[in-house]
Amino acid sequence: xxxxxxxxQHLVKRFGGLTATDDLSLEVLPGELHAxxxxxxxxxxxxxxxxxGEITPDAGRILFMxxxxxxxxxxxxxxxxxxxxxxxxxxxxxxxxxxxVALAVQARSxxxxxxxxxxxxxxxxxxxxxxxxxxxxxxxxxxAIPVADLSHGERKQLELAVALATGPRMLLxxxxxxxxxxxxxxxxTEVLRGLKGRIPMLLVEHDMDAVFSLADRxxxxxxxxxxxxxxxxxxxxxxxxxxxxLSEEEAV
Amino acid sequence: MRxxxxxxxxxxxxxxxxxxxxxxxxxxxxxxxxxxxxxRIAIYAIAASSLNLLLGxxxxxxxxxxxxxxxxxxxxxxxxxxxISEEPFLGFIPGSNDLLVTMPLAILVGGIGAAIxxxxxLRTAGVQFxxxxxxxxxxxxxxxxxLKTYGGDDGLAIRRVAPMLGMNLRDPATLYWLCLGLLAFxxxxxxxxxxxxxxxxxxxxxxxxxxxxxxxxxTYPYKLVAFVIAGMGAAMAGALMxxxxxxxxxxxxxxxxxxxxxxxxxxxxxxxxxGPVLGAAALVGxxxxxxxxxxxxxxxxxxxxxxxxxxxxxGLMGAVRRIAGRRLPxxxxxxxxGELPLGELPSGELPREPARHG
Amino acid sequence: MxxxxxxxxxxxxxxxxxxxxxxxxxxxxxxxxVINLAHGSLYMIGAYxxxxxxxxxxxxxxxxxxxxxxxxxxxxxxxxxxxxRLYARDHLDQVLATFGLILFxxxxxxxxxxxxxxxVNVPEALQGFVRVLPGIDYPIYRLVIILVGLxxxxxxxxxxxxxxxxxxxxxxxxxxxxVRALGVDVRLLYTLVFGLGAxxxxxxGLMAGPILSxxxxxxxxxxxxxxxxxxxxxxxxVRGALFGAVLVxxxxxxxxxxxxxxxxxxxxxxxxxxLGAGLASMGVYLLMALVLLxxxxxxFPAHA
Numbered sequence: 049x050x051x052x053x054x055x056x057q058h059l060v061k062r063f064g065g066l067t068a069t070d071d072l073s074l075e076v077l078p079g080e081l082h083a084x085x086x087x088x089x090x091x092x093x094x095x096x097x098x099x100x101g102e103i104t105p106d107a108g109r110i111l112f113m114x115x116x117x118x119x120x121x122x123x124x125x126x127x128x129x130x131x132x133x134x135x136x137x138x139x140x141x142x143x144x145x146x147x148x149v150a151l152a153v154q155a156r157s158x159x160x161x162x163x164x165x166x167x168x169x170x171x172x173x174x175x176x177x178x179x180x181x182x183x184x185x186x187x188x189x190x191x192a193i194p195v196a197d198l199s200h201g202e203r204k205q206l207e208l209a210v211a212l213a214t215g216p217r218m219l220l221x222x223x224x225x226x227x228x229x230x231x232x233x234x235x236x237t238e239v240l241r242g243l244k245g246r247i248p249m250l251l252v253e254h255d256m257d258a259v260f261s262l263a264d265r266x267x268x269x270x271x272x273x274x275x276x277x278x279x280x281x282x283x284x285x286x287x288x289x290x291x292x293x294l295s296e297e298e299a300v
Numbered sequence: 301m302r303x304x305x306x307x308x309x310x311x312x313x314x315x316x317x318x319x320x321x322x323x324x325x326x327x328x329x330x331x332x333x334x335x336x337x338x339x340r341i342a343i344y345a346i347a348a349s350s351l352n353l354l355l356g357x358x359x360x361x362x363x364x365x366x367x368x369x370x371x372x373x374x375x376x377x378x379x380x381x382x383x384i385s386e387e388p389f390l391g392f393i394p395g396s397n398d399l400l401v402t403m404p405l406a407i408l409v410g411g412i413g414a415a416i417x418x419x420x421x422l423r424t425a426g427v428q429f430x431x432x433x434x435x436x437x438x439x440x441x442x443x444x445x446x447l448k449t450y451g452g453d454d455g456l457a458i459r460r461v462a463p464m465l466g467m468n469l470r471d472p473a474t475l476y477w478l479c480l481g482l483l484a485f486x487x488x489x490x491x492x493x494x495x496x497x498x499x500x501x502x503x504x505x506x507x508x509x510x511x512x513x514x515x516x517x518x519t520y521p522y523k524l525v526a527f528v529i530a531g532m533g534a535a536m537a538g539a540l541m542x543x544x545x546x547x548x549x550x551x552x553x554x555x556x557x558x559x560x561x562x563x564x565x566x567x568x569x570x571x572x573x574x575g576p577v578l579g580a581a582a583l584v585g586x587x588x589x590x591x592x593x594x595x596x597x598x599x600x601x602x603x604x605x606x607x608x609x610x611x612x613x614x615g616l617m618g619a620v621r622r623i624a625g626r627r628l629p630x631x632x633x634x635x636x637x638g639e640l641p642l643g644e645l646p647s648g649e650l651p652r653e654p655a656r657h658g
Numbered sequence: 659m660x661x662x663x664x665x666x667x668x669x670x671x672x673x674x675x676x677x678x679x680x681x682x683x684x685x686x687x688x689x690x691x692v693i694n695l696a697h698g699s700l701y702m703i704g705a706y707x708x709x710x711x712x713x714x715x716x717x718x719x720x721x722x723x724x725x726x727x728x729x730x731x732x733x734x735x736x737x738x739x740x741x742x743r744l745y746a747r748d749h750l751d752q753v754l755a756t757f758g759l760i761l762f763x764x765x766x767x768x769x770x771x772x773x774x775x776x777x778v779n780v781p782e783a784l785q786g787f788v789r790v791l792p793g794i795d796y797p798i799y800r801l802v803i804i805l806v807g808l809x810x811x812x813x814x815x816x817x818x819x820x821x822x823x824x825x826x827x828x829x830x831x832x833x834x835x836x837v838r839a840l841g842v843d844v845r846l847l848y849t850l851v852f853g854l855g856a857x858x859x860x861x862x863g864l865m866a867g868p869i870l871s872x873x874x875x876x877x878x879x880x881x882x883x884x885x886x887x888x889x890x891x892x893x894x895x896v897r898g899a900l901f902g903a904v905l906v907x908x909x910x911x912x913x914x915x916x917x918x919x920x921x922x923x924x925x926x927x928x929x930x931x932x933l934g935a936g937l938a939s940m941g942v943y944l945l946m947a948l949v950l951l952x953x954x955x956x957x958f959p960a961h962a
Contacts (some may be wrong), residue, residue, distance in 0.1 A: 126516030140507040152515040162497040424954045435943035446936020559757045599765035603760030
C-alpha cells in the first residue's frame with residue numbers, strides 16, 4: 049500500500065468542557081477522494097481547522113507527505129501543498145474574481161516584496177489564474193466582477209479556484225456544495241470528479257448523493273470520534289453508521 | 301478620453317499641474333497667504349497619503365502617525381541646533397542646515413522609528429493596535445517634551461535654511477514647488493505600490509487576514525514593511541514642515557495631530573490616490589476659513605467631522621465619483637480582452653461602490 | 659516611609675478616578691463595540707457643571723447632583739444622536755466621529771466659560787486632614803474619593819452579578835447576538851449603559867474638580883490614560899478595569915514622585931526634573947506596551 053498523503057494520529061481538541069475532536073485518526077491515500085461525514089456538530093470543520101493549522105490540537109500528530117506538520121503555521125502548511133476551501137466563503141470582497149485567484153498564484157510564487165510593476169498586467173499571475181477559473185467552470189463573463197457582486201454559487205466555485213491556484217498537493221474541501229441549488233451541486237460534483245485522481249482530497253459534505261458518487265472511501269465522525277471508515281458500499285451497510293447517522297438523516 | 305477620466309491617475313496629474321500655477325496666480329489675486337497655505341496643504345498631503353497606505357490599503361488603523369511626522373521634524377531641528385552650536389550630535393554626528401543632508405536622515409530615522417514601533421505594535425490587532433500605536437506616539441511626545449536641551453515644550457527655532465541645489469528655500473514659491481514636486485513623487489510611488497504585488501497583498505490583508513493565511517501568506521512582514529514606508533513618508537513631510545515653519549515642537553507629534561491626519565484621509569476618501577490630497581486641502585482650507593470667521597472654529601469643525609463620518613461615505617472622492625456618476629475603482633483594472641465592459645453587464649448586475657466601512 | 663505611604667494613597671486615589679472613567683468606557687466598548695473618545699468630554703462636563711453650581715449656590719449637594727445630572731443627560735443625548743449610528747461602523751469611523759465631538763465640547767466650554775481654569779474649593783465638611791498612621795496626616799477629601807470609588811466598584815459588581823440588567827450586560831459583552839435574539843430592547847439597554855458610563859465619568863470629573871483645575875481639554879489628558887487602563891485590564895472587563903486602574907494609578911504616581919529625584923543624583927537639577935517628568939509620563943504607556951506584548955488582549959479579556 050502506498051504511503052498516505054495525510055495521516056492524522058490520535059488528534060484531540062477540547063473547547064472548555066466540549067471535546068470537539070476525540071482521538072481522531074484518519075489517513076488519506078495518494079489520488080484518493082476521502083469523504084468525511086457526520087451529523088452537525090460532529091467536529092468536521094474543527095478537524096479541517098487543525099489539519100490546516102488554524103486551530104492547535106491539544107494532543108495528537110498530523111503528518112503530511114511523511115513530514116510532521118502538527119506545529120507548523122497555516123501559511124507554512126500551504127507552502128507545503130495543503131489547501132482548503134471554506135464553508136462560509138472567505139474571499140476578498142472588493143476584488144474581482146480573477147484578482148482573488150491571481151493573488152493566490154502570486155502567494156505560491158513567493159515574490160510578494162515587489163513594489164514596482166503592475167500586478168494586474170502580469171501574465172505570470174493572470175494566465176494561471178484564468179486557467180484555475182476555467183477549471184472550476186466559472187463563466188468568463190464573471191471573471192472581472194467584484195466578489196461582493198457574485199452569486200453564492202459563483203462564490204463557492206471561486207473558493208475552489210483560489211484553493212487550486214495555490215498549487216495544492218492535497219485539497220481540504222469544507223462543504224463545497226452547502227447552499228447550492230440542485231444543478232449547481234451537480235456542476236460542482238462534476239468539477240470535483242474532474243480533479244479526482246489528480247489531487248487527493250478530503251471532502252466534508254452533507255450532500256450524500258455527491259459523497260456516495262464521488263468518494264473512494266468515507267469516514268464517519270460522531271462527537272469528534274471516527275466510528276467507521278471504508279468504501280461507500282461498506283459505510284452504506286454499516287449498522288453502527290446507520291444507527292448513529294444515516295437513520296437520523298432519513299428521519300429529517 | 302473616457303478611459304482617461306476613469307483613471308484616477310489622470311485626475312492626480314491634472315490637480316498637481318493646476319496647483320503648480322498657484323505661486324503665479326496668487327499675486328494677481330492679491331492674496332499673499334495663499335502660497336503658504338498651499339505649501340502646508342502639499343506637506344500635509346504627503347503625510348496623509350503615507351497614512352493612507354496603512355489605513356486605506358492595509359486596513360491598519362494606526363493612531364500614532366504624527367510620531368513619525370514629528371521625528372522627521374526633530375531630525376531637522378536637532379541637526380540645525382548642532383550646526384549652530386558647532387558641537388556634534390552624540391559627539392560624532394556633525395550638525396547641518398542643508399536639506400539634502402537633513403531630509404534623507406529624517407526619512408531614515410522615521411523609518412527606523414516605524415520599524416521598531418511597528419514590529420511591536422503589529423503583534424496586536426483591532427482596538428489594541430489602535431491604542432498601542434497611540435501609546436508609542438505618546439511616549440515619543442513626552443520624551444521630546446522632557447528634552448530641555450532641544451527646547452522641551454517650547455520647541456526649537458530654525459533661523460537660517462541653506463540653499464539646496466541652488467534653490468533659495470526661503471523664497472515661498474521655491475519651497476512650495478519643492479514640496480509639490482515631492483508630493484508628486486510620493487503619489488507616484490504610492491500608485492506604483494498599490495498596483496504592485498506588494499500592494500495586492502496589502503489589499504488582501506485589509507479584506508481578509510484569514511484568507512491570506514489560507515493561500516500561504518504570512519502577513520506580518522508585509523504589514524511591517526508598509527508601516528516602515530508610511531513612517532518614512534510622514535518623516536519626509538515632517539522635515540518639510542519644519543523647513544516651512546522654521547520651527548519644531550512636540551506639538552507636531554501630539555495625538556490630535558495623528559487625529560487630524562486620519563481626518564484628512566477619511567475626508568478625502570479612504571484608499572484612494574487623490575483622496576488624501578483633497579482631504580488635506582479641505583481640512584487645512586476649512587481650518588483657515590473658519591479661523592478667519594471665529595476663534596472658536598473648532599466648535600464648527602467638530603460637528604462637520606461628525607456629519608461627514610455619519611453621512612458622507614467615501615469622502616470627497618466618493619462624492620466626486622457619485623457626481624461623475626460612474627465607478628472609479630481605486631485599483632482601476634484593465635478589462636481582459638474580449639470581456640464585457642462594465643456598462644454592458646447582464647441586466648440586474650449593477651456595478652457598486654467598493655464597500656469599505658462595512 | 660511617610661512619603662511613600664502618602665504617594666501610595668495618592669496612587670490609589672488616581673486609580674479610583676481612572677476606574678470610574680474606565681468602567682464606563684470598557685462597558686461601552688465591550689457591549690456596543692464602540693471606541694468613544696468623547697468619554698473624556700463627559701468627565702469635563704461633570705466637572706464644569708459641578709464647579710459652576712458650587713460657585714452659584716455654595717451647596718455641595720446641589721453641585722454633586724448637577725454634575726451627575728449634566729454628565730448623564732448629555733451622555734444619553736449623545737448616544738441617541740450620534741453614538742447609536744456608530745455601532746455598526748468600523749473603529750476608524752468611531753475614532754473620527756468622536757474626535758469631532760471632542761473638538762466641539764472643548765471649544766463649547768471655551769465659549770461658555772472662557773479659557774481660564776475654574777477653581778473649586780473642597781466642600782467644607784470634607785476639608786482638613788485625618789491621621790491615617792501615627793505621624794501621617796492625609797486629606798479627608800482624597801480619602802473620600804477613594805471610598806466613593808470603592809463603593810462604586812462594589813455597586814457595579816452587585817449590579818452586574820446580581821441583577822437582570824447585569825445579566826444582560828454580561829451576556830452582551832460576550833454574546834452580543836444572543837442578547838438581541840432574546841428580544842431584549844437592546845437600544846434601550848445601550849442607552850442606559852451609556853448613561854451609566856457617562857454618570858460615572860461625570861462623578862470622576864466633579865470629584866477631581868477641587869484637586870485639579872477645571873478647564874477645557876482636561877478630559878483628554880485623563881482619557882488617554884483611561885484607554886491605557888482599559889486596554890491593560892482587557893476590553894469589556896470591569897474587573898480588569900479596576901485592576902488596571904489601580905495599577906496605572908500607582909505606577910504613574912510613584913514614577914512621578916521618585917524618578918526626578920533619582921535622576922537628580924546623576925544630572926543637573928532642572929534638567930533632571932524635566933526629563934524625570936517626561937519619563938514618568940511615558941511610564942504608563944510603556945507598561946501598556948509591555949502588557950500587550952505579553953498578553954495581546956489584556957490581563958482579563960472579557961471575550962473568551
